[in-house]
Amino acid sequence: MKTIHLFKNLLVICLLLCTSAVFGQVIVDPSGNAGVGTATPTEKLDVDGDVKIRNLEGTGLRTVLADSTGKLVINTELGSASFANINIPFFGCEMDTITISGLPSSVPSAGISVTCGASGSTVPPQYPQIGLIAPNGQNLLFYSGGGDTYQFGFGNVTFCDSGDPAYGGILKSGGSYQPGGSLGVNCNGFTSDISNFADFGGGTINPNGDWVIYAIGNQANQSVYSISINFSSAISEGPYNYISKYSKDGSDASVIYQSNCEQIGIGTISPEFALDILTPTPNAPAYDLDGLRVSNNSGDKMTFITREADPYPDTHLKIENSVSSIDIGLDPATFFGTAENYLRYNGAPFNFIRGTNNVMTLTTSGDVGIGTTSPVFGLHYIGDGVGDIAEFYNSNTGTNADVLRLKINQATPTLLQYYVRCVDGVGATDGGVRADGAGGVNFATTSDRRLKTNIVDFKGALEILDKVQARQYEFKARPGTKKYGFVAQELQEVYPMAVVGSPDSEIEEPMMIDYSLLTPLLAAAVKEQQAQIEELEEEVAKSKNYDAEIEALQKENEELRNTINALVEQMAKLDSSIKK
Numbered sequence: 216m217k218t219i220h221l222f223k224n225l226l227v228i229c230l231l232l233c234t235s236a237v238f239g240q241v242i243v244d245p246s247g248n249a250g251v252g253t254a255t256p257t258e259k260l261d262v263d264g265d266v267k268i269r270n271l272e273g274t275g276l277r278t279v280l281a282d283s284t285g286k287l288v289i290n291t292e293l294g295s296a297s298f299a300n301i302n303i304p305f306f307g308c309e310m311d312t313i314t315i316s317g318l319p320s321s322v323p324s325a326g327i328s329v330t331c332g333a334s335g336s337t338v339p340p341q342y343p344q345i346g347l348i349a350p351n352g353q354n355l356l357f358y359s360g361g362g363d364t365y366q367f368g369f370g371n372v373t374f375c376d377s378g379d380p381a382y383g384g385i386l387k388s389g390g391s392y393q394p395g396g397s398l399g400v401n402c403n404g405f406t407s408d409i410s411n412f413a414d415f416g417g418g419t420i421n422p423n424g425d426w427v428i429y430a431i432g433n434q435a436n437q438s439v440y441s442i443s444i445n446f447s448s449a450i451s452e453g454p455y456n457y458i459s460k461y462s463k464d465g466s467d468a469s470v471i472y473q474s475n476c477e478q479i480g481i482g483t484i485s486p487e488f489a490l491d492i493l494t495p496t497p498n499a500p501a502y503d504l505d506g507l508r509v510s511n512n513s514g515d516k517m518t519f520i521t522r523e524a525d526p527y528p529d530t531h532l533k534i535e536n537s538v539s540s541i542d543i544g545l546d547p548a549t550f551f552g553t554a555e556n557y558l559r560y561n562g563a564p565f566n567f568i569r570g571t572n573n574v575m576t577l578t579t580s581g582d583v584g585i586g587t588t589s590p591v592f593g594l595h596y597i598g599d600g601v602g603d604i605a606e607f608y609n610s611n612t613g614t615n616a617d618v619l620r621l622k623i624n625q626a627t628p629t630l631l632q633y634y635v636r637c638v639d640g641v642g643a644t645d646g647g648v649r650a651d652g653a654g655g656v657n658f659a660t661t662s663d664r665r666l667k668t669n670i671v672d673f674k675g676a677l678e679i680l681d682k683v684q685a686r687q688y689e690f691k692a693r694p695g696t697k698k699y700g701f702v703a704q705e706l707q708e709v710y711p712m713a714v715v716g717s718p719d720s721e722i723e724e725p726m727m728i729d730y731s732l733l734t735p736l737l738a739a740a741v742k743e744q745q746a747q748i749e750e751l752e753e754e755v756a757k758s759k760n761y762d763a764e765i766e767a768l769q770k771e772n773e774e775l776r777n778t779i780n781a782l783v784e785q786m787a788k789l790d791s792s793i794k795k
Contacts, residue, residue: 539563564588627654660731676739682709683736703728710736 242250250256252263480486481493532543539562558565560577566588567575576584584590586597598604609616621634628634628650635648646660664670684705688698703726707714713733716726 541565621648623650627652630657658731673735673739676736677743679709680736680740700730701728 242254242256244250244256248256248259248261250261250263253261255261479489480491534541539560542557542559544557544559562579564579565577566573573588574585576588576590578584578590582590582593582595584595584597586599587595596605607618609618623632623634625632630650630652632650633647634650634656637645637647639645643666644661646658649657649659651657683701686700686702686705688700688702689696690698703714703716704718706728707718707726710733713729713736714726715729716724718726720726
């Protein structure tokens with residue numbers, strides 16, 4: 216160890232004392248500039264050629280290549296002469312590397328091509344050379360197969376312009392290539408030390424990992440703006456999709472394919488479903504996609520989401536499994552025979568859910584449940600409010616603007632049929648509107664003796680009725696229209712059971728009177744009054760008997776008076792006779 220330190224110190228002293236030092240291809244001049252491949256370095260590190268950077272473990276290879284301006288371009292970037300170090304824009308999104316996973320066991324070079332969209336101000340626009348670095352660090356080159364389609368090139372590949380001066384010695388569209396040699400003039404050669412995938416894949420198996428794409432010899436105002444890798448249909452081995460990941464600056468993948476479980480992730484590197492799409496970050500640039508779009512430009516038919524071919528040719532979206540299905544259709548004249556839109560469901564109830572609450576259910580029998588998932592009527596509504604839970608309102612102001620129609624499908628409904636039935640919380644019928652069997656209706660309340668207890672006579676009704684004040688009045692909303700009745704606040708003081716509401720409530724909840732509950736009061740009062748009348752009649756009858764007795768006594772007195780007078784007269788005569 217001491218020997219190594221001594222050697223290092225001697226080397227530093229030598230470099231400081233010598234005017235220049237040459238170590239093979241490396242030169243250090245007196246100013247401290249180091250040159251590799253050049254004897255006249257002008258920078259602290261001046262390299263003439265490609266640079267490879269390797270870590271101590273021999274992995275993590277990085278290659279730095281020079282672009283057309285001489286600037287070093289790291290493998291995570293593409294550039295042009297004007298914009299040397301800009302990232303590759305991929306349809307508005309930036310993409311640096313492509314990861315390929317699950318390649319088949321054998322892929323011929325002709326079976327893989329790269330589509331590269333390029334732009335430039337030169338006329339005609341030129342297509343740049345595209346370099347590729349395999350996961351093990353081997354260099355390949357894409358060559359132009361015509362237009363903007365590139366293919367792999369193995370060995371020595373030379374791009375030429377066939378000596379045409381119109382192209383200024385740069386690669387033209389459809390440029391030729393010559394493995395292992397050169398062709399034409401103004402040729403720009405590129406050498407790769409592999410001849411097929413087996414050279415860097417180990418046998419015939421292609422390696423997975425990051426395949427870095429970069430540009431070579433870009434011209435001014437020329438850049439690559441999109442890249443995609445395509446596999447020919449002739450390749451039948453391996454998974455159906457071989458592109459597994461696009462990445463940017465080492466961040467999470469935007470597209471990934473997991474061949475082991477056949478899942479595709481967009482915006483996520485851990486797809487949990489066959490197709491798992493994660494929406495981009497909120498407030499991202501406008502070109503970010505917010506979800507999934509399925510379209511068909513060849514006609515007006517919507518793409519099916521279904522487990523098998525659907526027999527109905529109408530335009531619709533279908534989601535189904537082995538148990539149930541849901542269809543949303545547009546103008547399905549071929550299905551219903553009429554051009555109407557529809558929502559069709561089969562196999563299971565159709566539920567409308569807000570958050571975790573089921574707000575409405577359509578059963579397989581067609582019943583509608585609102586507030587219940589088990590409707591037992593055609594329309595079954597259960598509300599949970601402190602006030603009204605339903606309102607029927609006709610906004611028409613015409614004189615024939617009705618609100619609600621209740622219909623029984625019989626010419627003359629019987630007494631057993633209800634138009635409206637009022638039921639309490641335990642299921643007992645409190646009343647309702649029933650047919651009267653003669654074309655009319657009865658408004659009835661429940662009054663069955665079997666439902667009652669503690670039955671006693673109504674006492675004091677006449678006294679209560681005497682306190683009830685009947686009034687004439689007009690409603691403020693209808694001035695000039697006279698009404699006769701009672702005032703709720705006044706009636707509540709003497710007969711509260713007929714009054715609903717509180718005098719302290721808001722005007723929107725006014726006090727009301729149930730006039731039907733006045734009937735027992737009136738009936739009891741009439742009975743009490745009738746008893747009083749009968750008692751008076753009895754007393755009158757008794758007084759008439761007294762008059763007859765008085766008249767008989769008076770007659771008897773008159774007879775007695777006459778008898779007495781006769782006796783007095785006889786006694787007077789007798790007394791006169793005696794005296795004589």
